[in-house]
Amino acid sequence: MPRIYVHPLPVRIWHWINAFGFIAMIVTGFQIRYIGLIDLMSFRSAVVLHEWIGFVLIGNFFIWLIFYLFTDKIRVYHPELNPMKHFQSSLRQAMFYGYGIFKGDPNPHHVSVYEKFNSMQSMSYQVIMLLLVPLQFWTGVLLWDVKRFSGMIDVLGGVRVVDTAHVLIFIFFSGFIFMHIYLATLGHTRMAHITSMITGYEETPDEHGHAEANKH
Numbered sequence: 001m002p003r004i005y006v007h008p009l010p011v012r013i014w015h016w017i018n019a020f021g022f023i024a025m026i027v028t029g030f031q032i033r034y035i036g037l038i039d040l041m042s043f044r045s046a047v048v049l050h051e052w053i054g055f056v057l058i059g060n061f062f063i064w065l066i067f068y069l070f071t072d073k074i075r076v077y078h079p080e081l082n083p084m085k086h087f088q089s090s091l092r093q094a095m096f097y098g099y100g101i102f103k104g105d106p107n108p109h110h111v112s113v114y115e116k117f118n119s120m121q122s123m124s125y126q127v128i129m130l131l132l133v134p135l136q137f138w139t140g141v142l143l144w145d146v147k148r149f150s151g152m153i154d155v156l157g158g159v160r161v162v163d164t165a166h167v168l169i170f171i172f173f174s175g176f177i178f179m180h181i182y183l184a185t186l187g188h189t190r191m192a193h194i195t196s197m198i199t200g201y202e203e204t205p206d207e208h209g210h211a212e213a214n215k216h
């Protein structure tokens with residue numbers, strides 16, 4: 001079956017460290033915040049793990065950022081410059097996930113090297129990677145040493161505000177993971193997208209089983 005190289009090595013390394021790290025952060029974060037509700041480890045161990053893995057994830061983020069900033073692959077994040085067209089194709093994609101897919105319609109998005117994401121993906125990944133993830137790292141670092149960063153915490157409205165932002169984004173990511181994994185299983189086979197994030201290659205059959213690779 002024809003294949004397209006869509007996920008270069010730095011993206012794959014970043015992604016899997018990030019994925020397992022996020023799961024660990026959610027588990028330890030849950031243990032810290034909702035103490036008594038689960039009892040997987042001591043409060044102290046949860047805090048220490050949460051801090052260490054947090055700093056690993058901050059460093060890891062720069063693999064993703066530097067890779068896209070210094071290669072032309074950044075084009076995968078803005079293939080369509082016309083906002084109206086972008087909105088229309090996002091709507092078409094949402095209709096497919098919400099309705100068409102259950103009738104067996106073909107996916108309206110066709111993968112190519114610079115269009116590995118559909119419009120919904122390119123938009124939501126940008127909001128996540130350029131807004132929510134940095135905000136989570138920033139609030140996390142502030143909470144890591146509230147004394148050292150007391151000046152900045154006060155400017156932002158106090159520990160309660162910073163902590164609430166951190167917890168709200170934590171709740172978002174806890175839900176995002178389920179949605180993301182569900183969507184990741186909607187390739188031409190259950191494992192197609194997940195395998196592509198491991199090997200780098202996405203297989204590209206069309207709805208009749210023919211090659212899509214040469215169309216783009």
Ligand code: HEM
Pocket residue numbers: 007011015018019020022023121125128129133177180181183184193194195197
């Ligand atoms: C076990 C958990 C996860 C699985 C199985 C998974 C799976 C995948 C797969 C298959 C892709 C390929 C493209 C796609 O289908 O959208 C992808 C891309 C992506 N995932 Fe995940 N993911 C996981 C966790 C996460 C987490 C926790 C984040 C949090 C930020 C995340 C952020 C992203 C981003 C930003 C991309 C696009 C990467 C790029 O720039 O090429 N993933 N994921």
